[in-house]
Amino acid sequence: MSPVHLFALAAQHANWVSVRQTAVTGNIANANTPGYSALDVEPFSAVLNDTAATMARTAAGHFEMVRDGAAGSGSAPWEVRDTGTQVALDKELMKADEINRSFALDTSILRSFHRMLMTSLRSGA
Amino acid sequence: MISPISSIGSIGAENRVAGAAGAGAAADADFGQVLADVAASTVNTLRAGEAAAISGISGNAPVQSVVQAVMSAEQALQTAIAVRDKLVSAYQEVSRMAI
């Protein structure tokens, strides 16, 4: 696993987490809407399985993941599905918490490895 | 950060003080070995850091162990860079020496 894979993975995950945040925000906004059922994104593991294949195909640095020919259509690359259940405010707030932690980890990892790469490129002599 | 660098330096000094030409040749081999070991351990620590980061992102590892592994990787990298820089400047010094 090269560092390039790690950057792309962390960036992809951060993106996935952002889409999840949007879904959770929509659920909370519609907590009192009659007939509304909660939305959520498909699990990241589903994306991970595709990552290896897609990374091999695409050029280095091209990390915009698109699925099912949705390239450039502007739709969310990860499917947001209807869970069919009513919104439970507490559950959504717990999800939001998890999202926050997860996103913080992704950005911290990105920062660390970026810093490491930059210092190793710097000339020391 | 300072102590690993100085420890590498002191190993070199000990070998020089030890002496005769024959011992000198053996000393070079030892120092070379030390560098090779440092390089290998750095690479391993970096790989471990990456692996920890990946499992952290997937949510499979506790945050604390991810942070620890990445910090170790940073430290190892900084050490290796410091050694590299020292070697490069030493080489440049030698090459500047009038014959």
Added chain:
Amino acid sequence: MIDPLRAATQIAGAGLEAQSTRLRVVSENLANAQSTAKIPGGDPYQRKMVTFQSEFDRLIGSSSVSVTSIGGDPTPFEVEYDPGNPAADADGNVKMPNVNLVIEMADMREASRSYEANLQMVKQVRSMTTMMLDLLRNG
């Protein structure tokens, strides 16, 4: 592609607006809980209710919310016997507003809670955006 975090801020904003409207309606109901008719035998203040609706946006992959209408509660008015009241009809009966204080207070609590949850989303998205932008900062 739409920035998911920006979309989330907009949705949370819509949620805040919707809950504010709901709180305002609850306040109106509470203020008019005793408002009887001006003319004898007339209808008193009718309780107002808010109806929410969601709008799924495919580009964003989530739903926003809006208030469709503020309608009247069709629950029949309670009748009290109060011949001295200006709104009393020929039999001395007065129709009272169909506002139930307990229900309104519960509604207010729930609306406040929802409002706070939406506000928390605004704060969280802001903090996430900051975390990401800080990567570009040197050092």
